[in-house]
Amino acid sequence: MLKLKNYSVENVLENIDIEFDTGKTYVIMGPNGVGKSTLIHSIMGRPDLEVSGDLTFMGSDISELPVDQRARLGMYVAFQAPTSIPGLSNFQMIKQALNLKGSELAEHLAKFRDTTEKFNLPKDWDKRNVNTDASGGEKKKNELIQLSLLNKKLAMLDEPDSGLDVDGVKSLVSFLNEWRTQHNTLIVVTHYDRLIYDLNPDAVIVLKKDGVDIGDTDLARRIFSNGFDNV
Amino acid sequence: MYKNLYSYPFLETAYQGKPYYKLEELYDYVTSEGYEKHVINHLDRNLYTSLNEHVRDNLIFLRETGLPSHKQEQFNFSNLNKLFNRDILNTNELAVSYLDRIEKFDYLVDPDVLNEIILCDSNVLASETLSKRRPYNLQILDISKINKNRHLEYVKLLDNTDNFSNLTYGLSRFPNVIVFPNGSKERFYKNPIKIKYANSSDEPILECNTTIIDVQYDTSVKIKESIQTRAGQMNYTTYIVRENSTLEIERNSNDFGGWSLFDSRFICHPGSTVKIKFKNTGSSYTQENFYFKISSDVNVELIGRNNIFKGNEYHQFVRVRSVDHDNRSIVDIKNVGDEHARTSFVGKYEINSTSIGFDGQMDNRNLMLSPTANMHTRPILDIYTKEIACTHGCTISNVDKDQLYYLQSKGFDKHSAKSLLIDSFLC
Numbered sequence: 001m002l003k004l005k006n007y008s009v010e011n012v013l014e015n016i017d018i019e020f021d022t023g024k025t026y027v028i029m030g031p032n033g034v035g036k037s038t039l040i041h042s043i044m045g046r047p048d049l050e051v052s053g054d055l056t057f058m059g060s061d062i063s064e065l066p067v068d069q070r071a072r073l074g075m076y077v078a079f080q081a082p083t084s085i086p087g088l089s090n091f092q093m094i095k096q097a098l099n100l101k102g103s104e105l106a107e108h109l110a111k112f113r114d115t116t117e118k119f120n121l122p123k124d125w126d127k128r129n130v131n132t133d134a135s136g137g138e139k140k141k142n143e144l145i146q147l148s149l150l151n152k153k154l155a156m157l158d159e160p161d162s163g164l165d166v167d168g169v170k171s172l173v174s175f176l177n178e179w180r181t182q183h184n185t186l187i188v189v190t191h192y193d194r195l196i197y198d199l200n201p202d203a204v205i206v207l208k209k210d211g212v213d214i215g216d217t218d219l220a221r222r223i224f225s226n227g228f229d230n231v
Numbered sequence: 232m233y234k235n236l237y238s239y240p241f242l243e244t245a246y247q248g249k250p251y252y253k254l255e256e257l258y259d260y261v262t263s264e265g266y267e268k269h270v271i272n273h274l275d276r277n278l279y280t281s282l283n284e285h286v287r288d289n290l291i292f293l294r295e296t297g298l299p300s301h302k303q304e305q306f307n308f309s310n311l312n313k314l315f316n317r318d319i320l321n322t323n324e325l326a327v328s329y330l331d332r333i334e335k336f337d338y339l340v341d342p343d344v345l346n347e348i349i350l351c352d353s354n355v356l357a358s359e360t361l362s363k364r365r366p367y368n369l370q371i372l373d374i375s376k377i378n379k380n381r382h383l384e385y386v387k388l389l390d391n392t393d394n395f396s397n398l399t400y401g402l403s404r405f406p407n408v409i410v411f412p413n414g415s416k417e418r419f420y421k422n423p424i425k426i427k428y429a430n431s432s433d434e435p436i437l438e439c440n441t442t443i444i445d446v447q448y449d450t451s452v453k454i455k456e457s458i459q460t461r462a463g464q465m466n467y468t469t470y471i472v473r474e475n476s477t478l479e480i481e482r483n484s485n486d487f488g489g490w491s492l493f494d495s496r497f498i499c500h501p502g503s504t505v506k507i508k509f510k511n512t513g514s515s516y517t518q519e520n521f522y523f524k525i526s527s528d529v530n531v532e533l534i535g536r537n538n539i540f541k542g543n544e545y546h547q548f549v550r551v552r553s554v555d556h557d558n559r560s561i562v563d564i565k566n567v568g569d570e571h572a573r574t575s576f577v578g579k580y581e582i583n584s585t586s587i588g589f590d591g592q593m594d595n596r597n598l599m600l601s602p603t604a605n606m607h608t609r610p611i612l613d614i615y616t617k618e619i620a621c622t623h624g625c626t627i628s629n630v631d632k633d634q635l636y637y638l639q640s641k642g643f644d645k646h647s648a649k650s651l652l653i654d655s656f657l658c
Contacts, residue, residue: 083634150641
């Protein structure tokens with residue numbers, strides 16, 4: 001689904017080669033500051049990042065596409081620190097993004113409220129402003145609600161567990177297990193062992209400045225026991 | 232207005248028959264000795280004597296102070312030269328009577344509209360419902376018809392100022408007074424009064440309204456104001472909000488091709504509440520000033536959302552003068568400036584030494600979307616007591632790049648994301 005070859009992000013990452021297949025789940029790990037968030041935002045097309053190398057999504061070169069076109073192809077990034085937008089309500093954003101009208105609007109609102117309830121968010125969440133006056137955990141849950149409604153093929157989640165309480169992590173795992181199918185791809189950046197074990201990913205990718213190590217859940221276990229330097 | 236009040240031949244002679252006049256020329260004319268003689272000789276002294284003494288005093292005062300200058304803080308960033316050079320009189324139109332104009336511009340009068348008052352060149356056109364309903368009927372008065380005590384109070388309120396109010400007052404044929412009677416808590420709140428400030432023509436003329444809106448004791452009133460300036464318009468409205476009364480105003484000013492100056496003065500008595508929400512698109516020149524004088528235990532909220540684009544201008548001065556204890560004030564103004572827009576905000580809290588317990592918050596946020604836009608903001612806190620809480624925040628910024636990226640990453644193209652952010656900003 002997504003392929004990076006000789007992929008570099010100026011001053012952060014060099015010569016990364018990774019292939020993400022459809023229907024699989026990947027966990028990205030790495031020491032602080034190595035560029036995990038930068039990697040997924042560069043894939044999404046954040047304009048201030050200078051990248052080089054090959055980047056293909058579903059067989060097409062997307063390296064020159066702007067962010068919104070990548071999003072419309074089915075790519076999604078859940079932010080580590082979601083940006084607040086005062087004045088724009090959570091559901092209004094979904095409504096505008098999908099240009100919802102009539103029965104579709106009612107269907108999506110019902111689904112929105114249903115997901116909100118599953119995440120134990122306040123009942124008026126649809127009317128609350130995007131990531132405004134919300135806790136860190138609530139913002140993370142909001143990113144997942146958007147993912148559930150925006151029909152995406154590739155989800156890149158940047159530390160979705162940070163800020164979540166114990167029940168929140170359970171809801172997260174349950175949500176992701178429901179979301180991932182053989183038709184989509186999930187990439188999760190995390191440092192949290194419980195999440196990795198619960199997701200049981202197809203591959204664990206350890207990001208380094210000049211490349212990657214790829215393994216399975218055992219690689220994650222060894223990192224948790226010995227640290228990044230000793231693996 | 233002055234085309235009725237002042238001698239056209241006099242003006243013609245003074246300016247050698249030029250087809251258009253400028254505000255500065257008009258000012259020279261109305262503050263000249265010749266004009267003063269004309270006022271004394273030509274007006275019906277029986278009807279207007281007392282009033283015109285004040286008009287004359289005002290114009291004499293104006294002659295001494297001059298038109299406002301950039302040195303005055305409320306006009307610091309405004310574009311007064313542009314205003315002074317506006318064409319304000321088309322001589323060919325002088326023969327057309329006021330009523331002819333009204334017929335020509337039938338948008339002004341809609342018989343099906345209830346609860347509406349149209350203020351047009353010092354004339355008042357009110358829906359029948361407003362004058363027939365009792366016991367809570369409105370009193371719409373011109374100042375010469377009211378009793379002596381009230382007259383003196385109102386005239387005192389229209390005292391000399393150092394801004395355009397003098398000129399507006401001097402050029403209004405007479406001030407109108409709208410009185411909301413005592414104790415009406417629902418009648419004018421559930422069914423808001425609509426007040427439309429309109430021009431009778433879209434020719435380059437100047438029309439003026441001086442109005443007093445008196446909200447009597449224990450009364451709640453909601454007013455929806457619409458400013459429709461097809462030509463030049465100067466409005467000077469004084470709102471008196473008496474003890475334990477509430478006044479809520481929603482004001483919309485849209486660009487109809489004219490220009491306007493609107494001075495709003497609020498005299499807030501103890502225990503009163505004033506809430507104003509206004510929206511503006513600016514015009515070739517718009518200046519909107521709010522002057523609040525608040526006594527004790529008064530709550531004032533001023534919320535403005537202004538979207539200024541093309542080459543439109545919007546200049547604003549807000550002054551909240553707190554003279555007694557336990558007052559609260561929120562001033563929250565947001566401006567968007569695009570293309571060649573020109574905006575300014577000067578906000579001032581004047582808190583005197585007896586104004587203990589004042590709680591004020593002044594915010595002016597500006598979103599500058601184009602490098603060719605010109606936006607200014609200046610908060611001023613002038614405080615003479617320590618026992619208060621007062622905050623201010625004034626910013627001018629571009630669209631937040633993080634917000635733009637966030638929305639684009641959710642699938643919005645750049646244009647839609649930007650317009651969504653503007654709408655959210657102005658929300």
